[in-house]
Amino acid sequence: MGKDEFVIRAMKDDEIDIAIAWAAQEGWNPGNCDAKSYVIADPQGFLIGLLNNEPIAVISAIKYDDSFGFIGFYIVKPEYRGQGFGYRIWQAAMAYLSGCNIGLDGVVEQQGNYRKSGFELAYRNIRYQGTFTSELLADKAVTFDGTVCDVDEHQIQAYEKPFFPVCRDDFNHQWRVQPNADALSIVNQRTTTGYGVIRACEEGYKIGPLYAENLDTAKALIDALLGKVTAATNEPVIAFLDTPEPNQDAVWLAESLGMTKVFETARMYTADEPDLPIAQTFGVASFEIG
Template identity: 50%
Template sequence: MTNKNYTIKTASRAEVRIMIDWAAEEGWNPGLHDADCYHTADPDGFLIGYLGNEPVAAISAVKYDESFGFLGLFIVKSACRGKGYGLQIWKAGIERLTGCNIGLDGVVARQENYKKWGFKMAYRNIRCQGMGGGEPDEHDGIIKLSTLPFAQIESYDRPFFPANRSAFLKSWISQPDSAALGILQDGRLAGYGVMRKCRSGYKIGPLFADCPELAESLFSALKSKARSDEPVYLDIPEVNPAAVSLAKRHGMHVVFETARMYSGKQPDRSLHRVFGVTSFELG
């Protein structure tokens, strides 16, 4: 069905903040500064649907380059569901990413529907919850990420993502209310992680490292910067058993899951070195 009062437009930075507020209402626990970081990734990559003057639907369709894009923040306000507004904005998001291999993290309830649109499941991501605090790791290679040239961080990040994401990355690692740490081995960057303040507690992501031992050191160092009475979350690709083991060793338990899905072929990425996903919304 169509409604002449329903229009879809590119969201402004302020409207992306509305989308993030909706995500919080859905229980997705976004970061305090996600809107600004996400908007940096692709300022034209966020769509919002209005019924008259009221925003009622949203989706992000971030185009990293001509070959890869990512869908997220697909939300329709509860009172407006079942009226076709979601389908229209979904189609607009898909159309914006025409020609791209499209990734998304699908919640369980919508995975079968995404398959009907040609998306194929690659693996499960599981959100684990634990508590902050603990002793910081004393590994002498741990440094503040800000002490390194950005080109070095960008180079390390590149194998973990299907496209260049330098604009987003620069914003993500320097956002307020966060800690960004790297770990050096033999004088070179061998892992990094970011912990950001969220509506509830903190999320660690990404957490990339060349081996489980370095991931452990980074995770402990980051977690120690959160208060012991605050929750810490880590989104893990279940196909990396070392990441699952890390979460278990720290007493974390699964509270949420998604399916990483792609419209095309699953990108060749260093999943055995991914101990924490950057974001379910942007990949």
């Protein structure tokens, strides 16, 4: 077999773990149980490139519907970079999403290449990291309107819809019920005013999505979500929050909690930026699929 025998196909379900493992090696810190949620989003949207049956490249191209898709998990094994394999699997992903407005969160070193493929910058996302204890959370507690509650499925589906360009109820449901996650909402006079999920990752915990009508509600959700973890572990917890930079309340909140910047991406689209409530988005769900 020769070098050119490079095959690109949709992943089998168990092969998505390859993409997640490679993402962990790249320092992207995926969740421990993300694979099932990603399969639900689009079973055909994860592509793998095999050279002589060896997996050497992966990418996700989630086609939510005929109008919108999202690219992530774009990784080539280090020893095969610079040989054209990444570009070939990239082309396959773009072809699969042809006709869609395509979004992605681009790492700094790839943003120039994405522009060559028709992507334009919308805004930056910034990953913050911090360490929390029960005592620290108690010291920084805030007063807010409403009550922290377990999630009501019907209410949360309706609440979440405006925060993403198209419907993805099945993914959202699986994201909050995965075995390593907790989901909470804040309800004020029977109206949902905030919602968040925390899940265990390769390192620590990620909070996302985190949606709230104002700063105090977002802070109360962070306290409650982290409180679930610190109560269970009874030790300091490392947590991450991926904030959209245009929401300056989100940036201020992360920094006021003593969190520091550790990573950034550029949210980019091939067509117009979707009209989403960024001012109420304090944490995005996933850099990998939006």
